Structures are given as C-alpha cells and as structure tokens.
Amino acid sequence: MQVGANVAVVGAGWAGMAAAIAHTEAGHNVTVLEAARTLGGRARAVPGVLPDGAPATLDNGQHILIGAYTESLRLMRLVGVNPDAALLRLPLTLQFPNGQGLCLPDLPPPLDALLGIARAKGWSWADKLALLRTATAWQLRGFRCDPGTSVATLCAPLTPRLMAEFIDPLCVSALNTPATEASGQVFLRVLRDSLFSGRGGSNLLLPRVDLGRLFPQAAAQWLAQRGGQVLTGQRVQALQPLAGGRWGLDCKGDTGGTDNTSVPSAVFDHVTLACPSWEAARLVADVGQAPGAAHASTASAWAACAGALRFEAITTVYAHGPGVRLPQPMLALRSQPGQPAQFVFDRGQLDGQHGLLAFVVSASQGDRATTEQQVLQQATVQLGLPPLQPVQTVVEKRATFACTPGLRRPAMQVLPGLTACGDYVDGPYPATLEGAVLSGTAVVRSVGESATA
Secondary structure: OOOOOEEEEEOOEHHHHHHHHHHHHOOOEEEEEEOOOOOEOOOOEEEEEOOOOOEEEEEOOOOOEEOOOHHHHHHHHHOOOOHHHHEEEEOOEEEOOOOOEEEOOOOOOOHHHHHHHHHOEOOOHHHHHHHHHHHHHHHHOOOOOOOOOEHHHHOOOOOHHHHHHHHHHHHHHHHOOOOOOOEHHHHHHHHHHHHOOOOOOOOEEEEOOOHHHHOHHHHHHHHHHOOOEEEEOEEEEEEEEOHHHOEEEEEEEOOOOOOOOOOOOOEEOEEEEOOOHHHHHHHHHHHHHOOOOOOHHHHHHHHHHHHOOOEEEEEEEEEEOOOOOOOOOEEEOOOEOOEOOOEEEEHHHHHOOOOEEEEEEEEEOOOHHHHHHHHHHHHHHHHOOOOOEEEEEEEEEEEEEOOOOOOOOOOOEEEOOEEEOOOOOOOOOOOOHHHHHHHHHHHHHHHHHHHHO
C-alpha cells in the first residue's frame, strides 16, 4: 500500500484507535467509522447516577492493566496521556479482606515472586513449596505446554488452597475463562510476560480516569490534529470489493444522534476491520456469498473461523455507601455459589468518587438482577459493610472470547486490501487491552508483508 492511501478503520475501540494511529504514522489518510456514539468499544466510559442524584462517571467494565503492557503505555504517551498520572501503580496483589493472599515486593524478578510467595499470608509451607516447584518447572520448560492442556490440568500439582486463592482468581481475571476450561498455554504466556518481563512487569495498573479518557478520546484528538477523522454513529452495512484491491463501504448514519457527518468517501484503498468479531464475520461472510465474488472460499473460511468463537460475559456491579473506604484500592473476594464476585475496586481511592465500589464478576453466568443482589449480599458478608445502595449493573454479554485450549483464531490478513484487528485475532494473548492494541499496531506491518509476499 502506497503512502498517502485512503484507509478506513471500522470500529473505534482500543484496537481500532491503535490501528488508526499506526496507519497515520505510515503516512496514510485515515477515517475511523464507529457505529456507537461513544469511543472505546468494550472498554469505554458510561454515565451513571449516585443514589443521591449526583452524576457519576462509570465504565462498562472495571479493567486492570499491568506493567508489562508496554504497547498500551507507549500509545498513551504518544497521544498525550501521562500513565503515571492516569494509572495507579501497585505491586501484584491478590489479597483478601482478611489480609490473606499474595503481595509481591518491589524487587526485580524472580526475587519479587520468591519473596512474595515466602511471605504470603494464610498459605502453609506446603502450599508455598508446591507453587515454587511448579513455577520452576514451568520456567524450565520455557513456559510451554501442550496446546490442548487446560489451566486446571497444568496446575494439578498445586494444592486446593493455591487453586482457590491464587490460580482461579488469576486465571479468571486474565483470561475471563474458568481454569477448568482455560488454555494452559495462553495462561503460561501471560505469566511469563508479567512475572519475568523485567522489574515492574507484574505491577497492577489501576485506571484513575475513566476508560474513555485513558486512551480512545485522546487518540481521536491526536488523529484529528494530523488530518484523520473519527466519525461516530456510522454503521458499516456492507463491504464491496472493487478492482485493484480497493473497497467500497455501504454506511448507515445514526440519524438519532447529533453527529451526522457523512462518510467523506465511500471508496478506500484499504479497510481494517476493528469491530467485534461477530460483526467482522458478518461483513466478510457477505463478501464471500456475493455472486461471482473473487476469493469467495477464503472469505467464507475466515468468516466461519471468526463466527465460531464462543464468548464469556463480565458483570460489573457498582454500589455506593456513604463513607465507605476499603483497606486497599483493590481486593480479591472469595467467589462461591451465591457470592459470584472475584474482585472489588474502591473508586474513591482511584478517581475520587468516594463511597463508590465496583464489584467484578468475570465469566458471569447469572441474570443481571440476581447477580446484583448476590453481590450486594456478598459485600456485607465478606467485607463487613453495611447494606450498600446499587448504582448501576453493567453486563457485557460478549465481553471476551472464551480462551480455551487449542482455540483456532482468525488471521489478521483477510483478503487483498482487507485486514482485521482486535483482541480475538490470532495472537499469543487472551482478550485484553494489550492484546487489542498490539493487533491494531501490527496491522500496518501485516499489510506491508502481504504486499511483498
């Protein structure tokens, strides 16, 4: 693709904004088309109202970043976000309200893990030695295992306490998939890159601003300053392959909103699909089914692969209590029947919304009302808090793909002039913000490689 090409990026989530930045840096003219009115995709800000009627800024899910997310941090700095101010950096901590659990000290690896495990409260020496032996074995094997291995099988040598208090919460937070169903190989890759990527790689980075301000909104401003456009309320209805690898887009504007700017050009030299996998599968499948379509079998195969992905839900329950403050900004909770949340975050210690707590239920299965009531009761039982008032419960039914053993994920290159990016495309990471932005940044390299192949 020549410098100065007209590029459309379909979707303004984290992957889409990363792809738009990469295309812009490569010298292309970029137009981002977003069906919604809000930037950020599945990591975006949402408005809320506190019990007293005061407005609140929430997120559609409480996200955690880690120090090893080097591409996310690089992009934030590039678009003018200061990670040191926008993120609260803490040592890797998986501690429960009673203080039991793991907290790593600020030391270079592997000393931080060794000392953290040795000091872990509530773990017997049998627990600690089992974890050290197993982790050493993983390291000696290069953090590799058979692709068909589940996390539960991978961790079979560990004790029940370690599974319940360390592996299960770590797995569900990183992969959003229960350990019995989650990919052992992806789990090992996450452990390797977080615990052994250098000092601070395992640190927790908790957002101190809403997810829109953390990256996508600043990215849109960065693009606008360089001639790019981000158009919201523009849903791509269909893709039309044209001669020379160019593409036509059939868009439908949202006439119910305030931003009804029309797409400046319906024909592009290249299109990057940064929309959800099911939407990308729909668009590509339609291309493959068109009469006389070139590359029909390739398009159909890609769409089938993307469409076969299974998804896990995440529920975030926001609740408020006057004067409520947790002993730490984030605590692990004991998830069990009737008490589904695995973590709770004190938004007062993060973004100044005092008394506001965010409870996270990964791999959520219950309905909204039941989950909300169970979490509010869990807060009373496990945190010893007086009854909290519900603020808002957000259910992302397709928050992440189910990261299962041997999962086949669609490729980044779809057809000539058409690529895809997102946390679901083929790659080493689960559905995380870092996986999303890495795929977006890699789009330009993918285009260059396909052009010279």
